[in-house]
Each structure stands twice: as C-alpha cells, then as structure tokens.
Amino acid sequence: MAQRAAKIYLPTRAEPDKPVRADPGKPTPLMTSLRDFTQPWFDLNDKSVLVTGGTGSFGKHFVQTVIDRYKPRRLVIFSRDELKQYEMQQLFPMERHPFLRYFIGDVRDRDRLELAMRDIDYVIHAAALKQVTTAEYNPFECIRTNVFGAENVVYAALRRNVRKVIALSTDKAANPVNLYGASKLASDKIFVAANNLAGADGTRFAVVRYGNVFGSRGSVVPFFKKLAEDGADSLPITDPRMTRFWITLSQGVNFVLSSMEMTRGGEIFVPKIPSTTITELASLICPKLAQETVGIRPGEKLHETMIPADDSRWTVEIDDRFVILASFAAAAREAYLNRGARPVPEGFAYSSDSNSERLDARGLQRVLAQAFA
Numbered sequence: 001m002a003q004r005a006a007k008i009y010l011p012t013r014a015e016p017d018k019p020v021r022a023d024p025g026k027p028t029p030l031m032t033s034l035r036d037f038t039q040p041w042f043d044l045n046d047k048s049v050l051v052t053g054g055t056g057s058f059g060k061h062f063v064q065t066v067i068d069r070y071k072p073r074r075l076v077i078f079s080r081d082e083l084k085q086y087e088m089q090q091l092f093p094m095e096r097h098p099f100l101r102y103f104i105g106d107v108r109d110r111d112r113l114e115l116a117m118r119d120i121d122y123v124i125h126a127a128a129l130k131q132v133t134t135a136e137y138n139p140f141e142c143i144r145t146n147v148f149g150a151e152n153v154v155y156a157a158l159r160r161n162v163r164k165v166i167a168l169s170t171d172k173a174a175n176p177v178n179l180y181g182a183s184k185l186a187s188d189k190i191f192v193a194a195n196n197l198a199g200a201d202g203t204r205f206a207v208v209r210y211g212n213v214f215g216s217r218g219s220v221v222p223f224f225k226k227l228a229e230d231g232a233d234s235l236p237i238t239d240p241r242m243t244r245f246w247i248t249l250s251q252g253v254n255f256v257l258s259s260m261e262m263t264r265g266g267e268i269f270v271p272k273i274p275s276t277t278i279t280e281l282a283s284l285i286c287p288k289l290a291q292e293t294v295g296i297r298p299g300e301k302l303h304e305t306m307i308p309a310d311d312s313r314w315t316v317e318i319d320d321r322f323v324i325l326a327s328f329a330a331a332a333r334e335a336y337l338n339r340g341a342r343p344v345p346e347g348f349a350y351s352s353d354s355n356s357e358r359l360d361a362r363g364l365q366r367v368l369a370q371a372f373a
Contacts, residue, residue, distance in 0.1 A: 034248070034251065034273075034274070034363075034366075034367065035251070035271070035272060035273075035320045036250075036251065036254055037251055037254040037255040037258050037271060037320060037321075038254050038257075038258065039258060039320075040258050040261045040262055041258070041261065042257040042258060042260050042261035043070075044066060044069075044070040044072045044122075044257075045070050045071050045072065046071070046072065046073050047072050047073060047121045047122060048072065048073050048074040048075075048076070048119055048120045048121045048122070049066070049072055049074070049075050049076070049120070049121065049122045049123070049124070050075075050076040050078055050103075050116060050117060050120045050122075050123050050124070051063075051075075051076070051077055051078065051123075051124045051126055052078045052079070052107055052113075052123070052124070052125045052126055052127035052149075052153065053078075053079055053107075053125075053126040053127030053128065054076075054077035054078055054079050054088075054126065055077060055079040055081060055084035055085055055087075055088050056079075056126060056216075057213065057216035057249060058126045058168065058213075058216070058249065058252060058253070059077060059079070059088075059126055060088065060091070061249040061250065061252075061253050062124065062126075062253050062256075063075065063077070063088075063092055063100070064092075065250075065253045065254075065257075067092070067097060071099070072099050073099060074099050074101060074119075074120075075097075075099050075100050075101070076101045076102075076103050076116060076120065077100070077101065077102050077103065078103045078105050078107075078113075078116050078127075079103075079104070079105070079127065080104065080105060080106040082104055085102045085104065088102070089102060103116045106149075107125075107127045107145060107149030107150075107152055107153060108144050108145060108148060108149055108152065109152070110152040110155055110156055113152050113153060113156035114155075114156045114159055114160060116156075117156050117157060117159075117160040117162055118160060119160075120160060120162055121162065121163045121164075122162065122163055122164050122165070122166075122260060123153065123157055123162050123164075123165040123166070124165075124166050124168070124256060124260075125150070125153050125165060125166070125167040125168065125191075126168045127145070127149060128145060128146050128149075128168070128184070128187075129141060129142045129145045129146055129180070129183075130170075130180065131180070132172070132178050132180050132181075132297075132299045132300070133297070133298075133299065135178065135179045135180040135183065136178060136179055136180075136298065136299055139179050142179055142180060142183050143179075143183055146180070146183035146184060146186070146187055147183050147186045147187060147190070149187075150167065150186070150187040150190045150191060151190055153165065153167070154190060154191065154194040154197070154205065157194075157203050157205075158194070158197060158198060158202065158203055161202070161203065162203050163203065163204070164203065164204045164205075164206070164260055164263060165191070165194075165203060165204070165205045165206070166206055166207070166208060166256055166259060166260050166263070167187060167188070167191045167205070167206070167207045167208070168207075168208055168256070169184050169187065169188050169207050169208060169209040169210075169268070170184050170209065170210075170211075171209065171210065171211045171212075171245055171304040171305065171306045171352075172184060172301075172304070173185040173187075173188055173209060174209070174304075174305045174306055174307065174308050174311075175305050175308050177299060177300075177301055178298075178299030178300075179299075180299070188207045188209070188268060191205045191206065191207050192205070192206075192207065192266050192267075192268065192326050193326075195265040195266045195326065195329075196328070198265070204263055204264065204265035205265060205266070206259060206260075206263040206265060206266065206267045206268070206269065207267070207268040207269070208255055208256050208259050208268075208269045208270075208271075209268055209269070209270050209306055210245065210247045210252060210255065210270070210271050210273065210306070211244060211245025211246060211247055211273060211275075211304060211306065211352070212244045212245060212246055212247070213246075213247055213248070213249055213252055214246060214247070214248050214249070214367055214368065216249065220278070220281070221281070221285060221368070224281075224282060224285045224286055225285060225286075227286070227289075228285070228286045228289060232289065233289065233290065234289055234290040234291060234292040235282045235286055235289050235290070235291050235292065236292055236294045237278055237279060237282060237291045237292060237293050237294065238278065238293070238294060238295060238296045238297060238300060239278075239293065239295070239296050239302060240277070240278070240279045240291070240293060241277070241302060242277065242278045242296070242302055242303070243275050243276065243277050243278070243302075243303050243304070243352040243353045243355075244275060244276070244278065244304055244352050245273050245274070245275045245304055245306065245352050245355070246273060246274060246275065246276060246359065246367065247271060247273045248367060251271070251273070255269070255271050255321070259321075264329070264332045264335065265326075265329070265332070266325065266326030266328070266329045266332065267323050267324065267325055267326070267329075267332070268323070268324040269321055269322075269323055269324075270306045270307055270321060270322040270323070270324065270350065271320065271321050272320055272321055272322070272357065273357075274355065274357040274358055274359040274363065275352040275353075275355040275357070275358060275359070276358060276359045276364065279291060280359075280361075280364065281364065284361060284364045284365065284368070285368070302353075303351055303352045303353035304351065304352045305349060305350065305351040305352070306322075306350045306351075307322055307324060307344075307348070307349060307350035308349060309347050309348065309349040311324050312344050312345065312346050312347055312348040312349070313346060314326070314327055314333075315343070315344045315348065316333065316336050316337065316341040316342060316343050316344065317341065317342045317343075317344050318336075318340065318341050318342075322344065322350060323336060323341070
C-alpha cells in the first residue's frame, strides 16, 4: 500500500555521541554522558494530545514536559484510576493549566476511547499491565488490557481521524519469554499493521521500544533504596551476570516526542542507550551493603534484547537510534536510506550483554542524580 509522503528528520550529534559498534576484540566504551533525544523537535503548540495510562510515571513526566515547553490546545489524561487522577490533579490543577483534561476510562472500552479521542491530533498509548509476575498470574487480564486494548486504541484512532499514534513498548517484547513480553509483542504487531488499515492519508501508527526506566514505579532502584532505608544488611541480586538497558524518564519522553515527529508509519524506534550489570548498579546505590544471589525469577532473562537478529534485515541505524521498519514499507526504507540512514549488518542484534555502550560509575552517578532530582 502506498505510504503518504512525509519528511524524515535525521538527528545529528556531536562527535562523542557517534555510534560505536560492538567489537569483541576491543574494550567496551564507558559512558559518562547520555543522549537527550530532543531532535527532531516535535511541536505540540496549539495541538490536542491524549495519553492513555496518563497517571503513570511516564504520563506524569510527559505532562510536566508539555507544561514546560508547549502551549497545547488540549492535553487529555486518560486512565481508569480515579484516585491517581485526583492525586495528579493536585500536582497539575486545571485551574493553573486550563488545557488539561482528566478523563476516566479503560482501554478495554472502545466506545469510551472514541469519545475521549474526539478532536485529538496525537495519541500516546502508555496504558498497560506491566508487572511480569502479575501478568503470569492473571493472564486473561493481561491480554484484555495489552492486546485487546491495543486493538481498541487503533480502531478509535481510525474512527476519529487522529493524525499519529505512538505506542510504548518494552525490551521484553523482543524474543519474549513471559506473558507480559508476548502481549507487548502482539501489541507492537497490531500497531505496525494498523497502517495498512489507515490507507495512504490516514492515521500513522508507530512504536517506541526501550529498556528499564530509572525512577519509574517498579524500578529496581527505588526498591534497593527502600531496602537500605529500612535497615537491610544485604541486597537481593538475581544473578551477578545479569545486564539491563537503562533510560531516564526525561530521555523516554524526549524519545517519544522526536519519534512522533520522525515517523512515517509502521516503525519500531529503538534508542541507543547504555547498559550495565545489576551488580554495578547495586554497588553504586548501596556500596556498604552485601549482595546476596537469589536466582532468576520465572519469566526473567539474564540479558535483554531490543532488536533480535531476525529483525536485522528490516533495521536501519541513525545517529541516536535504530529503526525497525515494517516489512511492507519499502518506500519508507528508501526514504530513510536516502536521508542518511544506514542498514545494519545481517544478523545484527542489539542486546544488553553485547551493547557497545556501558555506563561507568561516573555515568551511573550522573544518571541517578538526574533521574531522582
């Protein structure tokens, strides 16, 4: 199907942030600075935006970012928890920010979504059941929210002629080993394929996929901090070899916005972010506490992957991110390549254990200071 013509803005970076490929024969580069993902700049002034799951960690930071940078026509927080909405209204009152709207609803309810998306230009789909163990114990609920909810967002956006939709995904969706990851992989596929339903001039759908978020609810960092504050004498470490990708909330919000500007439809955007071992993180947060190995929990991986090797044939690289293109989007691939994107080598995989960029102690300190400022 023909794709609507659109500009692609490829960000340029200073020399220290140039990509470095993994090479087993070379030492791993250590990072003390992070990409900010602010380019290309996305303009939300006088636009209407809806965020599903808007009372979560991402939603709160997104609202603060919008308040600091833009003057939108409307910003709708769509979520199902009235207590969290009440608490968020104390933080961001409508009297002070008249463009804010708080809309009670569930992504399982397509009619409610359609009503909420009336006159909306852009949608960020952040609603999901995200806890691995919760999903394993409540599989039907996980599927209803993460898979059927994604379908409902697509249909509502198409019915309301929304311009663009960005769905938040996770590294666990690549080669999933738990139900949460599998449900998000299904969600990713739904949003990519939705561009076929939209036609050449309809809604554009894309996905952003990133790793663990410093400072978010459920992150291991607040968990370690609480154990230390409660007087624990050791920290539970699942496996000392375990590695993870890391991103801050600010980076995550910027990445979503810049990907919204860049998308032609059907992409999965993957940021270039550093990784570290869980033991390095624990040693920095609580250097005086011992570390006790407790074993990997059901549904966990030793290392996370954001781009499986099988997706390499559809993946291109630009300075601060990778873009997994839809297999049917030949025109989009040519457009990216014509504007300076580079195809990755066949068999390339982007995994936390082989990641060419690692956070050293100084870099971790800076990231944690930023995340918990």
